[in-house]
Amino acid sequence: MRRTLRPLTRRGLLTGTLGSATLLATAGSLAGCGTKGAQQTEAGCKSDDLSATEKKIAFSNWPQYIDVDEKDESKRPTVDAFIAKTGIQVTYTEDINDNNEFFGKVQNQLAGCQPTGRDLMVLTDWMAARMIRLGWIQKLDKAKLPNVEANLLPSLRNVSFDSERQLSVPWQSGLSGLAYNAKVTGEIRTVDDLLTRPDLKGKVTALSEMRDTMGLLLQSNGHDPSNFTTAQFDDALAKLQRAVDSGQIRKFTGNDYSQDLNKGDIAACIAWSGDVIQLGFENDKIKFVVPESGVMLWSDNMMVPNKAGHKANAEELINYYYDPAVAAKLAAYVNYICPVKGAQAEMEKIDPDLAKNPLIFPDEAMLSKAKGFMALDEKQEKEFEAKFQKVIGA
C-alpha cells in the first residue's frame, strides 16, 4: 500500500492553526467560566439617593393590580392623585407576570450590584424572602413610613423572612384556600374532600406554587406550615402523591385555573381568594372555602432593590398607599385582602357590600386560621422544591 503524504499548503496550515486555536480558546474560556456568588450586602451595593433632586420613581407591579379609571383604563386615579400631591412622577410598569420569570429578569443586575432601573417592585413572600436572603433589598426608613407603622394589619407585621418589616411592606395580601363550582359539584369542606372524594376524580386542580399547595396539605395533616419538620413535609407530599397517582388531581396550575373552574372543566381546586371574588362577580356558583384545618395567608410585598436611585420617593409612595382612604380605593378595585387597618371604614363610603366581604377585610375568626409558610434557607428551598416538582411532574 502506498501512503501519500498530503503536501502542507499555506491554506492547510492556516486552517489547522485557526482550528486548534479556536478549540483551545473554547476549552480555555469554558474553564474560566463558573459564576460568582449572587450574594450581596446592602452596604456593598449602596448608591446615592437622588430623590431630592429627581422627583421620579419607577414602580414595577403585576398586571391588573391597581385601580383604573372606569372610563379610561389607562388612567390610574390613586397614582395620579399621588403625582398631583407630591410632584413625584411615577413610571408605573406592569412587568411582573410570574415571580420566577421576574427573578430571571433582574437576577444578573442584582447579583452584579448593578441598577435594575426600578425603584420599587412587588413580589410574593417567598420570592421576597429569597431576595432579602441574597442581600438585594434596601432597608426602609421607618421614620418616613408613619402610616405603615400605624395601619399595617397586626397579623402581617411579623413575617418569618422580615421579622420587623424593615425591608418589605405588603402591597396586597390574599388567602390560598379551596374553591368549587356549585353547578358541577356539591359543597367542599376540607382538603381531604378535594383529594379523595370519588365524584371529583380528574376534576381537581392544585396550585403549582409549592407554598400554597403544601401549606394547605400540611394544615390538613394537623401540622403548622409556619413551623414544620422535613418528615411532616414528606408526609404531606406523600398524600399529594397519592392524589396524583389515583388521577384525582387533573393538573397543577398558576392563575389559569380560573377559566377552567368557571367553565366547569374542573369542579374544585386550590385557589387564590382574589381570583375567586373576581370570578364570583360573573358567576355566583363559584364559592371560596376556608377549610376547617386552616388557610394560607400570603402577601405581595413592595421592596426597594439595591442601587435604586429614588428610595426616599419610593418610601413616600409606600406611605401614601397606607392612608386608609387610598387603600380603600385600591381594594375596591383589586379585591385582594387589604393590609391596611381603617380601610374597611373608608370602604363603607365606596361600596358597603365590599366592606362586608371577609375575603377583602377578613374577620378575627378567619385570620386566626390563617398561616404563612415557614421561611426556608437556600438548601431547604432547593430540597423541598425539587421533591415537590417531582410530584407535580416537572
Next chain:
Amino acid sequence: MTALAQLPTSSGEPAAAPIVRRGRYKLLPYLLLLPGAAWLLVFFALPLLQLAAASLYDPSGSLSTGYAMTWAFGNYPDALQAYWPHFVRSFAYSAIALVLALLMGYPLAYAIAQKAGRWKNLLLVAVVAPMFTSFLVRTLAWKTILSDNGWLVGLLRDVHLLGPDGRLLATPVAVVLGLTYNFLPFLVLPLYASLERLDYRLLEAANDLYASPLRAFQKVTLPLSMPGLIAGTLLFFIPATGDYINAELLGTPNQYMIGNVIDSAFLVRLDYPQGAALSFLLMAAILAIVFVYLRKAGTEEVL
C-alpha cells in the same frame, strides 16, 4: 472570460481586467455574511458556549455562593437518569404527531399544489393565516374546543367513543393533537414548494408506460417531493420535540415533556447545571436523529 484569458494574445496583454475585478469583489461575499454571522455569534454561539459551561458546573453550587467550574461531566448521566421518561415521552409524542401531520399534510400540500387551480393562493393563505395569531392564543383556543363541556367531547360521548366520564383535555391525546395542529404549517409549506414544481407531464408519462396510480406516486411523485418532505419533517419534528406549551396547557404533569423539565430546572428549581445538561442532551439526541435520518434519506438538496 477565463477561456479568453488563456488564449495567447498577440499583444502580450492578457485580458487581465476581469481578474482584477474579481479580486476587488473577493471579500464581498464575506462582508454580506457579516451581519448574519455576527448575529449568530452573539445570540447563538456565545450563549451556547455559556450553556455548555453551565452544564459542567459543580452541581453542589448554588445561586448565592455561585457555581464553580469543575468539569462535572457526571451532570449528564444524573440528569438522564432522573428524567429519561420525559425524553422518551417527548420523542414519542412528537413522532406520533408527525405521523398524523403527514397523513393530513401530504394530501393537503398535494391538493394545493396540483389541484387547487385558482383557489391555490386562498388555500395557502388559509394554511398560513393562523400564524397571525400567537402560538399561545391558538393553544388556548384548543382548550375551549376540547373542553369537558364542549361540543366535541359531547359528540364523542354520544357516539360512545368516550365513556360518560371520558375527557380529551388533560390527556396525551390533547397534547398530541395540539402538537400536530401547531406545527402542521411547517410541514405543509416546504412540501407544497416541492410538489408545486412537480411536472404533471411526468405523471402522464408514467401513465403511458402502464404504471398504476399508486406506482406512479411511488416512483414519480414521492421521490420528487423528497426534499420538501425531508425539510418539512425536520421543521416539524425539531420544535415539536422541544415544545412545552402544549404539554403545559393541554396536558397534566403526567404528560410533561422534556421542555417542561428544562423550564422548571432553570426558572423554578434554579438548578442551572441540570437544566443546561438536559438542554444539551436534548440537542444531542435531536442532532443524532436528524443525522441518521438525513443519511438514510440521502438528500443533498436540504443540506
